[in-house]
Amino acid sequence: MAESKELPQFPESYWRKTDIESYPKLEEGIKVDVGIVGGGIVGITAAYLLAKQNVKVALIDAGEILNGTTGHTTAKITAQHGLIYDEFIKHFGEEKAKLYYEAQMNAKDFIEEIAKELSIDCEFEEQDAIIYTNSDDYITQLETEKKAYDTLGIESELTDTIPIKAHHKKALIMKKQAQYHPIKFLKVLAEEAVKHGAKFYENTTAIDVEYNKHPAIITRDGHRIICKNVFVASHFPFYDGQGFYPTRMYAERAYVLAIKSKKNYPGGMYITAEEPTRSLRSVKIDGEEAWLVIGENHKTGQGKSTIDHYKALQDFAEAQIGVEEILYRWSAQDLTTLDKLPYIGRISEEEDTVFVATGFRKWGMTNGIVAARVITDIIQGNDNPFSELFSPSRFQADPSLRKFARINADVAKHLIKGKLEFTDQTIKSLSKDDATVTRINGKRAGVYKDQEENFHCVDTTCTHMGCEVEWNSGERTWDCPCHGSRFSYTGEVMEGPAKRPLERIELE
Template identity: 55%
Template sequence: MADQHTEDKFAETAWQQSVDLPDFKPLEDDLQTDVVIVGGGITGITAAYLLVQEGVKVALVEAGKLLGGTTGHTTAKVTAQHGLIYDEFIQHLGQTNARLYYEANMEAMDFIRNTIDKHDIDCGFQQQDAYIFATTHKYKRKLEKEAEAYEKLSIDGELTDEIPFNIDIKNALMMKNQAQFHPLKYLAPLVDAIVDKGGLIFENTTAVHVEKGEKPEVITRDGPRVIANHILSCSHFPFYEGTGFYFTRMHAERSYVVAAKPKEPYPGGMYISVDEPTRSLRSTVINGENMILIGGEGHKTGQGVNTLEHYQALESFGEDVLGIDRIMSRWSTQDLTTIDKLPYIGHLTSGSSEQNILVASGYRKWGMTNGTAAALLLKDMVLGNENRYESLFAPSRFYADPSLKHFLKENYDVAKHLVSGKSETSNKEMNSLAKDEGAVVRVDGKRKGAYRDKDGDLHVVDTTCTHVGCEVNWNDGDRTWDCPCHGSRFSYTGEVIEGPAEKPLQKEEYKMIESFMGDRGGY
């Protein structure tokens, strides 16, 4: 199988390889508008699209390229079936709220379908049944409980004993009439519609802070400001937390996807296991070729095994199930889970000084419908319209069970990594790194991070995360430094890729070592 480090095509996802998106200039001057949206994924783009249709002046700023984050790395299942969730929601949130969550996501799916019809968008939208399946007796019983929850909530689904793959399952639970699509082909026409209606879009513009007030201001890293009546934070992790302390109420988890051309025809449907490690399957057509997307291998950011092993495990699974003719691309992604598993959508905090700052985050890897539902809710909140989902998703909510238990658990995990990371040792030396190899090393008794690039140049950073001081770990599959505490990720040169960290890792200079190793054979 192909090696990711030698294949340039693995730098992009299958979605990104098959779509040419327009380029937008960075913000260069101060700007005043009605609404500023931070984040160019499905939530930010959909919210901008909705608001410009209402005659609202909108500016959208994106730190990198549009759709270069989680939306561009999704498996793009458009479904209200989000794993084992409805029985849990009934137990902890009540039957009414569990049903509301289902309806919010089904309405989001209907919005996507209607938008595709309205604009005649060719994005491979297909109705599919969605399945969650169990391979152990423990999870067989959990699926039976989930099926009972479906019945209580009047969800159209049913239990079955088989799925059309060579997988030894105990049972599976189907949710009927769900969907899948090509997310970038769906969103690209919405970007065009935003621009056609006078909306402004700025790429490579990193928002770093907010000045509160009647007309709050988004401050960007390079200086220009955007003054608006409302700020919508749709940037995966809130770029500005106010007094919400979102990093204490969410955890980041990475997962992996392999896009492959199968040897056997795909039988239809979308599938995901409820056992660990997770296995997910769906089909798609990219540039005229039938492919399967094999996903799973989730783990907390910065806490997994060598990341290449996750890809290899998914490839082996795909080979066993359908046979793999060749690997087309592979990628990893990251999403956030809140302490009660409901997204945070709404006012940043309950304080009156931040009522015009809205946030959307914590989709738990189900961003196609949750992100769309968020945009629909944010639009209503900006316009002052009533929305029956506002209290369900309000970031200020707190359910004693499970919120308190998970809050304590997550923050214990953070404390554990904060302490243990400081004491971790490494026997690796910088001068032993091969080209395209990174590792934690010890220099004069201090923990450092080193990566020798493909040209042999050495890049050394301090491994202390600039958020709260945890120690980052090397991610070999993506060539990044990942924080196990709150999911901040940094490039091998130390630049912030995603938050909550705002400042880069401190760079270290070791020119003498680099020069000494310069022409050594094999390095």
């Protein structure tokens, strides 16, 4: 790869450079004990845990395994999830706040223990996690968070000095956290699950759950996976079970650059307290040290051109670190719940054989492990100390009711706004690798012109709940600002909750 300070033309995750076993498409109906939908950290870990206990498991994924959020993570294994512990103590009490911390640390221990047990070379290494600020407004918040750490018994340090040279005035260190290469770890768990009898199927899209004597997962091709329990581990639940999940979460995107720097990485994992978020960790790429520069959170389908978010990270890296070469760029999407705790457990109070794990708020490396262990314990009738904390049926009056109203007001705003907006740009004036929203035969339409000057035209009405999608220039996708569904430029579903592709429009 030639050295360049320019952004790579196409997004590509470094983690996905690892060779991963491929699996067939499901071509027939099958019967199993547990059907798992989703081939990321949650689904694969659950399949591994269940198969080891001689539970008959089938896992399906709409695309390739480990190519969703898990394949586009920053791969920090930490309980430091922003400034949350003081907030959790206020909203849930000390006991539940401590349970949250213990759940994350148990997940870290699990990864370390399994990596040793299976001799997985996944670059696991212990690192301190550090929130820092260069803003006077956040110094008091860091001091308050430190008091919460002390109350909960979290090993930590409040300091004015950190190893990294980024501008800072105060920092809060959470000791003994970690980082790793997630795909190297999870590909081995997938292989081990298969060795123990689990069946994996790729390019197999689930569209519904049907009930007779037992639940059955229905695929887009009409096949049925009849099972005793269904585990919806598909990031956004493909099946709602009247849990009203689209109204209880919102989707956000974040961006990553992998860079070679003129400076040596000093150790530690870093994140800013203030917005726009800037997060840093190290990684070895082709045997050489590189930096991951992460941040620029925003709601999916909303805000400025997405390529500008990559450029903002590049500007930060140039100013704070010094850039020799930009090796990779990629982005990820995750969901945040009303109260910032994930939803892990029975999908609703009425359906006790269908389980869900979602809403990890960009901290899926630990919460994903927590989810797999909680739900596999419930399925097997084992007690789990964290199951009540994360139950999806909870609904806290503070802060959930206010957020519930705010999220749905935002959805309504974008639903109406999108119906009215379009450009008067003609298709003929489009440059290569660019897109526009226009009207064709009275319909709002999205048109993308590829590198070979072919046009790809879709109806921009999201097939989930009818909001209008917007163009994502950084990833070349159509993204929904209401509930985070994402579609390729040809209209295929890339991320739910939408199940059906955008309607294609033929240009005359």
